[in-house]
Amino acid sequence: AISAFIGTTQVGWVIGNRPPVMLTQESALWMTVMSYLAMLGGVAVMGAFIHWMARTYDANPSLARCVAFATYTATPLFIGGLAALYPHMWLGMIVGTAAICYTVYLLYVGLPTFMNIPQDEGFLFSSSVLAVGLVVLVAIMAFTVIVWGLGVGPVYTN
Numbered sequence: 001a002i003s004a005f006i007g008t009t010q011v012g013w014v015i016g017n018r019p020p021v022m023l024t025q026e027s028a029l030w031m032t033v034m035s036y037l038a039m040l041g042g043v044a045v046m047g048a049f050i051h052w053m054a055r056t057y058d059a060n061p062s063l064a065r066c067v068a069f070a071t072y073t074a075t076p077l078f079i080g081g082l083a084a085l086y087p088h089m090w091l092g093m094i095v096g097t098a099a100i101c102y103t104v105y106l107l108y109v110g111l112p113t114f115m116n117i118p119q120d121e122g123f124l125f126s127s128s129v130l131a132v133g134l135v136v137l138v139a140i141m142a143f144t145v146i147v148w149g150l151g152v153g154p155v156y157t158n
Contacts, residue, residue, distance in 0.1 A: 001036040004084035005029065013087040027155035034147070038140050039078070046070040049132050050111075057125055059115040069114050076102040104130065 007013075009028045012020030023031070047067030054061055061069075080099030083091050107129060112122025147153075 001032045001039070001081070003082050004035065004087070005032040007084045007087040011086060013089070022157045024155045024157055027153075030152065031154060034144075038143075039074075042136050042140060043067065043070050043074055045136050046074070046129065046133060050129060053125065053128060054115060057115055057117045057121055059117060061115065065114075069110070073103055073106045073110065076100075076106070 005028045008023040008031075009025055010022075012022035014020050044067060047063065047070040050070060051061065051063045051066035054066065076099040080095045083095035108123065108126045111126045111129065112119050115122065115125065117125065
């Protein structure tokens with residue numbers, strides 16, 4: 001989130017031959033705070049879902065451990081956010097795709113070990129977690145649209 005603040009206020013992004021487009025400091029700060037809260041909320045929801053779903057597979061990890069696992073799994077996405085220091089679409093797409101791939105890899109490899117369940121059950125569990133993760137992502141995007149509709153969207157300097 002801090003990388004996005006710096007990237008959108010100091011570097012900006014370029015569309016074609018136009019000058020860089022940047023956000024005002026106030027707008028970028030608001031979006032940084034909201035992005036950070038969305039990341040924390042998303043990890044908490046995913047941890048709670050993993051905890052809730054664990055009983056289906058006869059596993060009994062604590063809620064704190066499930067949230068920690070969700071955080072561990074999402075770490076590549078958080079690190080990939082450093083690409084926002086230089087906010088250009090091609091860089092974001094490459095880094096974002098790599099971060100998503102590694103996150104999914106960590107989920108599918110780590111969940112069976114974390115839950116101490118067989119690989120085939122771990123595959124089903126991981127697929128469920130991935131599906132809920134996509135639903136959480138869409139919910140965050142919908143919430144963003146609603147908040148922007150209320151007039152709290154980005155304010156550009158140019």
